[in-house]
Amino acid sequence: MSHTLNTLIATMEAEHWDAILVTDPKHVYYITGFACDPHERFLGIVLAKGQEPVLIVPALDADKAAAISSITRIATHLDTDNPYDILKQQLPDTIKTFGLEKAHMTVQRYESLQAVVQAEQYADIGAVLQSLRVIKSEEEIERLQAAVDCIETVLDNVVRRVRIGMTEAEVVADLEYEMKKQGAEGPSFSTMVLAGDNSALPHGVPGQRVIQAGDLLLFDLGVYLNGYASDITRTFAVGEISDELKEIYNTVLAANEAAIAAVRPGITYASLDQTARQVITDKGYGPYFSHRLGHGLGIDVHEYPSIHDQNEALLEPGHVFTIEPGVYVQGKGGVRIEDDVVVTKEGVRVLTSYPKQLTIIG
Missing domain, CATH: 3.40.350.10 (Creatinase/prolidase N-terminal domain)
Structure with a gap:
């Protein structure tokens, strides 16, 4: 039993x-x-x-x-x-x-x-x-890792095919076709590809917006594989982008990395959110980080715990969750960088490995 x-x-x-x-x-x-x-x-x-x-x-x-x-x-x-x-x-x-x-x-x-x-x-x-x-077994963690590996293969294959002139919806269709080719049961949530000013909408809906030079292009996607979910976000530059957008990108990346470095048993989820938020606030973008830092991940793509600055629950080994800070400036663009992590006895294991340095595509 x-x-x-x-x-x-x-x-x-x-x-x-x-x-x-x-x-x-x-x-x-x-x-x-x-x-x-x-x-x-x-x-x-x-x-x-x-x-x-x-x-x-x-x-x-x-x-x-x-x-x-x-x-x-x-x-x-x-x-x-x-x-x-x-x-x-x-x-x-x-x-x-x-x-x-x-x-x-x-x-x-x-x-x-x-x-x-x-x-x-x-x-x-x-x-x-x-x-x-909330406490994942080693078998569950390996299933989560497999789901992460799958979505990263999907993202890598499709990003190579993205071209200026494609619509957001066309890229979504390619991603979801690739998910099935890679053996996924299906997307773990509505696949998100947002270009240019649409990337400033944290929960935007992909449509007929055409990808153009100078855009930020945000991918938020995941799959179900063997009953377990993955969830990853990466933001790319389409050709050369403005210095302001580069600064936003580097700020979000620094917040993401600071939060991951802080993960260890015994700290509060509130402090983790505050660590990332402080990096963004120090750069003057505090008002533009409008959501929690992350959420639990397992057989649901969104599950307990919720990582926000009011959650005083303590991290424990076996907890699995996302770290996904973002900055969204209306009319210009948005950046979100999301990783899936496991709390270990020693600190943290990062399940996601897709590169996070600013990458130019298109």
Whole structure:
């Protein structure tokens, strides 16, 4: 039985809960190794006192679940079934407290659940899952490294094909085609390629903007590979750029490198954000760094922790997150440089290795 499953069962017993239901497909994968997109269909892991764990899956996924899942007791439902009736069959007759993922529970699902379960109260298991996910195992770190290696190969291959006159959307299409060629399951978020003044939009949307000489060209992209995400940002110069844009680039690079150098167990996430932000502020660009320093990375591309100047949580070995300072000057351009890092006992391991010196393309 997996460590996560054992921890959930131990929590259920310690808190005197009668049962637990895990429904987020990513958590089902995390616990069982079985990956499934059930769409609107019901998917869940049921834990109940004194009973063997059971995985409930749509009937059309039964064979795959049986072949892959670490939970061997599997129940299925057809499209014509009420899956909550199937769920009730796996539960005690009387439930006082039922643990579930409140963040994944819509009102509609809750009403369907309560109609058959009629628990007296519901407890949130989100914090337990979060505490387990934040410490990555060596196997998880290697999967993250593979996802990083994949996206860096994608970026390197496509950057070589970028030319003046191409649109942002054309480059995005090439990147996502290359992701599939390199074996990725798909992008880990909406691929971002922003040229010129569009690069000053931290969450801009690629479109028909044509790449021109003198532009900054920002790439923010990642893939899912074997269920784990990568996330990298690099900013390039298209031909010769202004001295001001060069200064912005070097400022962001210095902030990125200062934050990475500061990573070690025992410091706060707040101090890490402040380290990078101070470098940017000292150069006069403080107001133009408008977002947090980074975010956790794992089976979700954005997960706990959030790296901002109010987070007093301490870094621990096994934490994996991004470091991505940026400066965005409207009407001129923006620079973001993002790396994926792991906290180690000694300090830091940087998963990303794509060069960060200012590179001219096009």
